[in-house]
Amino acid sequence: MDTKIQINSLRLKRDFDVLSAIGADEFGGVDRPTFSAAHLAVREWFRQRILQDGLEFSLDGAGNHSAILRSRQAQAKTLLLGSHLDSVPHGGRYDGALGVLAALEVLRTIQEANLSLPVHLEAIDFTDEEGTLYGLLGSAALAGLLEPEALLAPRGGRAALLEGLQRAGLSEEGFYQARREPDSLAGYLELHIEQGPCLEQAGVQIGVVTTIVRITSYRLTFLGRADHAGTTPMLDRLDAAQGACAFTLQARQMVLERFSSCVVNVGEMHFSPGAFNIVPGSASLALEFRAPDETTFASLEASLMELAQSAAENYGLKLEREFLGRHHPTPMHETAQQAIQRAAGSSGLSWLSLPSGAGHDAQSLAQICPAGMIFVPSVEGASHSGREYTHWEDCVNGANVLLQAALSLAAV
Ligand SMILES: [Zn+2]
Known part of the structure; x- marks a missing residue:
């Protein structure tokens, strides 16, 4: 393995600038929801770019776009x-x-260096990662994780999904044809901005993702008694708002003190009947929490439920819990993590291991092949907004680590 080859940062920057202009918005970011005009334009640009680079272009039934650099070994993974x-x-x-x-730049670099690898290399753009229509749609299709029932009620609505597919010239049946055999894949690597502040705060250049944390959500309803807000003595009230608010404050404190690797959020609260002059008879809240591994997850969930129960009892309230879904944590593959660590180390870059608090296509791929993720620092942790920024030097470092980690995994 030649560890000296490097990606062409000027060429990557040129591409990045052209891409950033497609769907550019007035906030300094981009507006490219799945199958919008800007998204279709960016897909077409990517296709043209692949062809100009003399790479093989491939489009699967799920609309995933790829550049392929073939190994001389036809049967390669x-x-x-x-x-x-x-x-x-x-x-x-x-x-x-x-x-x-x-990913595309890595293929071009290896092509130019005339390296003969024992694997085919494929740079892929997955359809609808962000969930305008469904979320991780293209990667789930490729990993064979799509359920027909789920496509009947996708989060963006069925009509939007069908319209979008039509605009992109795709069909629902195609999504099932996009499935790949796990045996055909040697692995998956993804470079991504951290979207959080950890790397910047630590002054570290590269993040090696250990696991993609997943989420549990509940609706909790505290039930008391609606009463006249003027005539009911304070101590006689069964005030649902008190239980809901006490829980919200205590949950934050508990996570800070006992679950430092976790986060909890009460994103919405609703009082009923909901008037100036009525003691709240019920208070419902939207609770979401995230943890990096199953053990911590189970302990956090049990502790939050206990806390809710005791907050309810302290105010003479009843508690109703509606479970709204759980996604398991997805660990990244040990071999992939080591390849990324070695790549960072041999490039003289500082690195640390950290979990990802956000979802990524890598969690689909991790179900069928060794998957790994490389993070680069996000300035002020900002993401999903025009404020999102990563120093160009960090982008180049990340691309070089992707190159070296890919060479290392290819040699396995
Ligand atoms: Zn993303």
């Missing part, structure tokens, strides 16, 4: 490198785009 070119509405320029362009 494929090492996938990629991310996504769609954005949230008025998102940032780096989220997803950096990973796709760096």
Whole structure:
């Protein structure tokens, strides 16, 4: 393995600037929701770019776009490198785009260096990572994780999904044809901005993702009694708001003190009947929490539920819990993590291991092949907004680590 080859940072920057202009918005970011005009334009640009680079272009049934650099060994497995070119509405320029362009740049660099690898290399742009229509749609299809029932009620609505597919010239049946055999894949690597402040705060250049944390959500309803707010003595009230608010404050404190690797959020609260002069009879809240591994997850969940129960009892309230879904944490593959660590180390870059608090296509790929993720620092941790920014030097470092980690995994 030649550890000296490096990506062409000027060429990568040129591509990044052209890409950032497609769907550019007035906030300094990009607006490229899945299958919007800007998203279709960026897909077409990517296709043209691949052809200009003399690479093989491939489009699968799920609309995933790829550049392929074939191994001389026809029966070789494929090492996938990629991310996504769609954005949230008025998102940032780096989220997803950096990973796709760096993947393409890695292929070009290896092509120019005339390296003969024992794997096919594929730089892939996954369809609808951000969930305008469904979320991780292209990568789930490729990993064979799509359920027909889920496509009947996608989060963006069924009509939007069907309209979008039509605009992109895709069909629902195609999504099932996009499935790949796990045996055909050597692994998956994704370069992405951190979207949080850890690397910047630590002054570290590269993040090696250990696991993609996942989420549990509940609706909790505290039930008391609606009463006249003027005539009911304070101590006689069964005030649902008190229980809900006490829980919210205590949950934050508990996570800070006992679950430093976790986060909790009460994102919405609703009082009923909801008037100046009525003691709240019920208070419902939207609770979401995230943890990096199953053990911590289980302990956090049990502790939060206990806390809710005791907050309810302290105010003479009843508690109703509606479970709204759980996604398991997805660990990144040990071999991939080590390849990234070695790549960073041999490039003289500082690195640390950290979990990802956000979802990524890598969690789909991790179900069928060894998957790994490389993070680069996000200035002020900002993401999903025009404020999203990563120093160009960090983008180049990340792309070079992607290159070296890919060479290392290809040699396995
Ligand atoms: Zn992303």
